Amino acid sequence: MDMLQLLRNRLDGPLLEKLGGAVGLNAAEAQKIGQAVLPAQVEALRQQAETPAGAQRLLDLASQVPTEDSQAPLNTPEGLEQVRQSGTALLPQVLGDRLDSAVGQIAAQTGSERSGVLGMMQMVLPFVLGGLGQQAASQGLNAGTLGGLFAGGQGGIGAAEAAVAGAGVAGVAAAGLGGAAAVGQPGSLSKATPAPVVPVSAAANPAALNPAAPKLVAGPVSTEGKATVGPGAGLGGGVLHSNAALGGTRGLGLLWLLPILLLLLLGGCFLVTGKPAAHFGVTAPANASAVAGAFMVKGTGTAGKEVTISENGQPVGKTTVAEDGSFNIDMAAPAAGAHTYALTEEGAGEALSLAVTAAAAATGTAATGTADAGTAATGTTAAGTASMPGMDMSGGTFAVTSPAAGTSLAAGAFDLKGTGKAGEVLEIFEDGVSLGKVTVGTDGAWSLNVPSPAAGAHTYTVKGPDGTELGSFQTTIAAAAASTAACTKTFSLSIPDGQTVAQPFRFGGVGSGKSYTVTVMRGERKIGSKVLPLDGTCGYSYTSKPGKGTISYSVAPTGSVDTAGKITLTVQ
Template structure:
């Protein structure tokens, strides 16, 4: 039976868990007996939704198939990795019920809150791994977990507090039969005569002997790859953000010290960003904007004639004014000295068209909201994308990329605003500007080019930037990043003074970096350091409030 399979798995590991947390075995057993059924109920609730089910199964499929609790703890760094994984997985997998699971377990067992936190954190990845071995999969997850609702786990020698905890979630009359009948192969339950005092040894506890039985080969991996994958899952998922996935590095001490493959920068591709391709513009001078390699000279041609020139600024942007164009379809070509530095823009000049081909330098109507750049449906190069517009002076605007929050920006005294989106993923992207109350003010859709492949001649030397500022409120998931120099950056995540994770982010081909997070609601702190310098002072520390 499923509950017997889970119960016997944890019962055999009570002593090992007790040694790790420095507590009495009977107390740890009661915490497990009271807390595990509540974790299962919370997981069952998550499995009813598509997103929650996807996160749950990603965790189950990523974790090794632990043969026993003791074997998992005896892995190199096993206890530390298990506890960190549990802390990271709790917010996305247990959701809003995480706090209630902890609170009710403390009430039922009388154990110290700190002890309950540690035991439940250690137990969660073990529980997920064991469920995978017992048959949980994408097809049966809702029914599989739903069948465990209200069922206490079979652990021998339960104390009164554990029984009370199990009773609190017991099924009503007429529900499915209890699956926890005594197993004849297990010793009979004995009355609990111990106290609930947390025992903290004054001398180091010797490690338990390494268990060599129950060795499994299915999904067995070194610790750091699955710990990294758990971190990525909890903080938003590497599949949502990082490209290419082969650039991911592990949070191990040696990360960032290998100079065999230096990260090199790349010049921003030459492209038009304004007006949009295919747009109909009015006769008269036309302002065109674009991106390109910093310092490059850009020649804009109409047919065989050069009609404008520009120099790409340090931020990779350029602007030029094209004189009157003849009515009808027109093709403008931007060219640099690099033979591959070429971009085309097709527009139609029509006297009946509204004057949209020239971006206004100032708001047409003071205080009126608008998105002036990039143009709707524009194709933009890989790397940072700059959004510009107008609005009411002093107004706070929230920027979203699809369902992901990017932070906020304030309209300046001149009624203009701009926001640099850090390294968006290639393909179609939609940016929405909202008020803090969630009212949508405007949207713009663009297509982001894919990153160029191949090594570049120069290393990244961009000045470090961060797209989000300290003290902001964000909705999860959220994303921040910027550009920089060297190999990349390491982001440490903290709740209060306690570090709960770290992510190493190499710079991409445009010298950009980007980090997506989903830590759960509440206050959260991020520290950004140069990659490979874990003890350095942070380049930037930001404290955010997640809603």
């Protein structure tokens, strides 16, 4: 039996459903995603096992999780959380910079949310590594021979995948993990052929699967008339019993829990409770590359650790490594020329160096029309047949009255103004990023303060209450001068508290001092923070894509415990 099939037996249907339930998936979603995650993770293991160094690394990772098939820890919320913590810490070490693409490929293949796919990958991996460790131990494998478990691609995405009719997970592994496996054809996972049941005789004795493996029962102990139950049955584990009513069906009865509970009482530990250190590195932008305007620094690190990016010894960005081992830091548009940033991870002594060259800000105008200053901006509707001025809003005329399309604006915030139907809620977008919503007043007028855009050309789009695009126009923002003195403006925050916004979205304002620090919270859990320097106009800006849910943002002067402003948003 190949490695993939062994793991399918290990992670049977009920176990996948329990793991999926821990990350908010229903039974069907858990099964669908789990069936795609398993081959992708096994293929990643196969690729690493091709070299002795990679194989040793896998053995080291496998030693951090149990080789037992116990599901006992999964019977409590604490146990499930331990599994997820273990998978969260280990997943970046197995997939590295391929993690994001793997999540995307599986999400596209299964039609599932990326968050569900990532959660399922985190929950499944400890069991996959546990199965690898169990097989390596039972067969006496080392770094030089571990690759034998995947010989001929059977443990990955090769012949074993023929059992999954049209599932297409081969394509996921090949495209998402960079492997050399054959690309499968897209299809429905619901058509997958059920995994064959391992005969009781084989399940009770791993030697039936591998003659070289040590016997499960030593000496003259008789197992005649006894069957194996429990989640270990498919991999040579489980508990021998003599109850004919239970037969050889896996997962029945509670007898298998007794030795597990006994070991737990004696101090045994079945799951990793810590977070193994992950590789700290920058994945984008490439070192010595060019950037234009605002950009994002992406990388990997140890979940929960704080990463700080500095220039000339001054912090310019800060965030906390996410549970999947990745981090993103939004960077304000730097002045034209060469810049060298230093990145440090909390608790690490060595800093990473990132050099970039910033392009000069764009000059001139970029307009969609030929309107003169002071006239209403024009644009096309979603159907492309009408202009923004004069559009009938069933009782109010929609128009953008300021600024005019094609106008070049000075650096800093500006007011976007227009007219529409009283009471209508409009959402404003800048280059596809939401700036928040405005409500047309009783006088038919609306206004939105656009906080400090990056220098260069921008496209602004207005959408109606039903999401229909009412029109768009372009304008160009000049570069802000470097800040030479502390600002003294009254603090402002562009998005009001309690709004429902699309993501990504951007907010900002003006303030005093040198910089502000924004802290991002999901409930009671901190998910990130960043230092926002004030530019030459005393403006600050923050772009966020936190995932769906209720998210709170606190903005405070850097180094102060006093909050200048706080908003709680519902993110769609």
